[in-house]
Amino acid sequence: MRSSTSDITGKKAGSISNDIFEKCRNFTRPSDLQAAGLYMYFEVFSGREGCAPGEIRMGKRKVLMFGSNDYLGLITHPKVKEAAAQALKKYGSGCSGSRLLNGTLDLHVKLEAELSALVHKEAAIIFGTGFQANYATLSALTEKGDVMICDHNLHASLVEGALRSPARTMRFRHNDMEHFERCLENCPPEDKILIVSEGVFSMEGDIADLPGILRLAKPYGARVYVDEAHGIGVLGPTGAGAAEYLGVLDEVDIVMGTFSKSLASVGGFIAGDRAVIDYLKHTARPFVFSASLPAASVAAVGAALQVMRDEPERRLHLLRTAQLLRGELVAHGFNVLPGETAIVPVVFEDELELCRLCKTLLEEGIYINPVLRPAAAQNLLRISCTAAHTEKQVERLVNTLERVARSLGIER
Ligand SMILES: Cc1ncc(COP(=O)(O)O)c(C=O)c1O
Numbered sequence: 001m002r003s004s005t006s007d008i009t010g011k012k013a014g015s016i017s018n019d020i021f022e023k024c025r026n027f028t029r030p031s032d033l034q035a036a037g038l039y040m041y042f043e044v045f046s047g048r049e050g051c052a053p054g055e056i057r058m059g060k061r062k063v064l065m066f067g068s069n070d071y072l073g074l075i076t077h078p079k080v081k082e083a084a085a086q087a088l089k090k091y092g093s094g095c096s097g098s099r100l101l102n103g104t105l106d107l108h109v110k111l112e113a114e115l116s117a118l119v120h121k122e123a124a125i126i127f128g129t130g131f132q133a134n135y136a137t138l139s140a141l142t143e144k145g146d147v148m149i150c151d152h153n154l155h156a157s158l159v160e161g162a163l164r165s166p167a168r169t170m171r172f173r174h175n176d177m178e179h180f181e182r183c184l185e186n187c188p189p190e191d192k193i194l195i196v197s198e199g200v201f202s203m204e205g206d207i208a209d210l211p212g213i214l215r216l217a218k219p220y221g222a223r224v225y226v227d228e229a230h231g232i233g234v235l236g237p238t239g240a241g242a243a244e245y246l247g248v249l250d251e252v253d254i255v256m257g258t259f260s261k262s263l264a265s266v267g268g269f270i271a272g273d274r275a276v277i278d279y280l281k282h283t284a285r286p287f288v289f290s291a292s293l294p295a296a297s298v299a300a301v302g303a304a305l306q307v308m309r310d311e312p313e314r315r316l317h318l319l320r321t322a323q324l325l326r327g328e329l330v331a332h333g334f335n336v337l338p339g340e341t342a343i344v345p346v347v348f349e350d351e352l353e354l355c356r357l358c359k360t361l362l363e364e365g366i367y368i369n370p371v372l373r374p375a376a377a378q379n380l381l382r383i384s385c386t387a388a389h390t391e392k393q394v395e396r397l398v399n400t401l402e403r404v405a406r407s408l409g410i411e412r
Helices: 031-034 078-091 107-117 130-143 156-164 177-185 212-222 274-283 295-310 313-331 351-363 391-407
Strands: 055-058 061-065 125-128 147-151 168-172 193-196 223-227 252-259 268-272 345-346 369-371 382-384
Touching: 031 252, 031 274, 061 391, 078 295, 078 369, 107 125, 107 295, 125 130, 125 274, 130 156, 130 193, 130 223, 130 252, 130 268, 130 274, 147 156, 147 177, 156 193, 177 212, 193 212, 212 223, 268 274, 295 313, 313 391, 351 369, 351 382, 351 391
Parallel strands: 147 168, 147 193, 193 223, 223 252
Antiparallel strands: 055 061, 125 268, 252 268, 345 382, 369 382
C-alpha cells in the first residue's frame, strides 16, 4: 500500500495497492469452480497397485483412466520398469550437472543415436522435457530477420518458443494450405524461413497436411519442423509418427518428440542434421544451463523403444480401440471430431456443463480430461485411448457417458 497508515495485513480500504501479489489474491477462478463443486484440476492419483491395465488408483478406489497419454501402455511394462530400476541402481538418482559439462552419461549418447535412427535423421539431442525441447530449439535456431510460419493450433511450448524468438512470426489458419501458401508468398526471397507444425495436433487429434506443407515450402528453401509428441508410437509402420505415416519422414528437416507420452518417461528430443544438433548443443540455453535427465528416465525410454519395436501389435490394438470408441460415440449421437489417432475429442459447447460431466464421470469411476478454451478452439472432452484399454472398458465408457450426459440433461 502506498499509504503509511495501512493495517498489519497491508489492507486499507480505498487506497491503491502496489503489492505485486495483489493479482494472486484477486485470482478467484479456481476457488469459484471449487465452490461450485466443478473444479477438475490436480486430482490426486496414488499408483497402480492391484489395478488392471487401463486403471489407476485414487486412494482406495480404482478408476478407469481415459486421460493419460501413455499411448502404448508402457508405464507399467515390466521391461520398462526393470530398465529404470537397474539404471537407478547403477547410476544413482540424478546427474547433478549440465550435459555440456559433467552431466553426459553413456545412456544419453546411446539414446540419442537410437532416436535419430527412429526418425531417419543424422543426430539427436535430448532435453529435460518436451516443452524445453520446443522452447529451446525455436528460440536458439532463429535470428532477427528470420521468419517463422506456424500453424494456428500449436502447443504452448511452440508458441512460447516463437514468442522468445527474435524472428518475425506468421500464423496460418489450422491446416489450411491456401492460407499457408499466402504466408509464404508474403516472404521476400532472401528470407530464411522455418515452418512449424505438429504431426498430430495435441487437442483435436487431427493429422497435419505435411505433404502439402512440404510441397509448398521446399521451393522457398524453407525448413520444416514437426512436433511428433502425439505421433510417435501411434502412427507409421515403425511408430515414428505422422511424417512416417504420410510417407514424408525423410523430407522433414527437424523432428521433435517427447518421452512423456508413448515412451513412458519424461523428457524430449530434437532430431535433424548433425550441424543443427551440434549448434543446439552449444547454444540452446535451456539445454546448456539445465541439468541432464536422470539415468532411470533415460533407460525407461530406451526400453520403451525396444518394446515398441518388439510388440507392434500394441500400436495396432491402440488404433483399433480408438476407432471402436469413435464409432460407438458417433452412433450414440455425440459430436466427435473426426480423426484416426489415439485422441478422441468430443465437443461440449458449455464449459460448466463439461466440467460437471467430467466430475460426474469421475464419481462413476472414469477419469477424462476436460479441455477448455483457449487451450483448444472448442471446449472438449479429450478422451485418450491407450494400448492398455480393452473393448469392455470402451463399452463401459460409452455406456456411462451416455447415462451421465442424459441424467445431466446435456444436449448433443
Ligand atoms: C504437442 C506437444 N508438444 C510438446 C509437449 C510438451 O511435452 P512434455 O509434456 O513432455 O514437456 C506437449 C505436451 O503435452 C504436446 O502436447
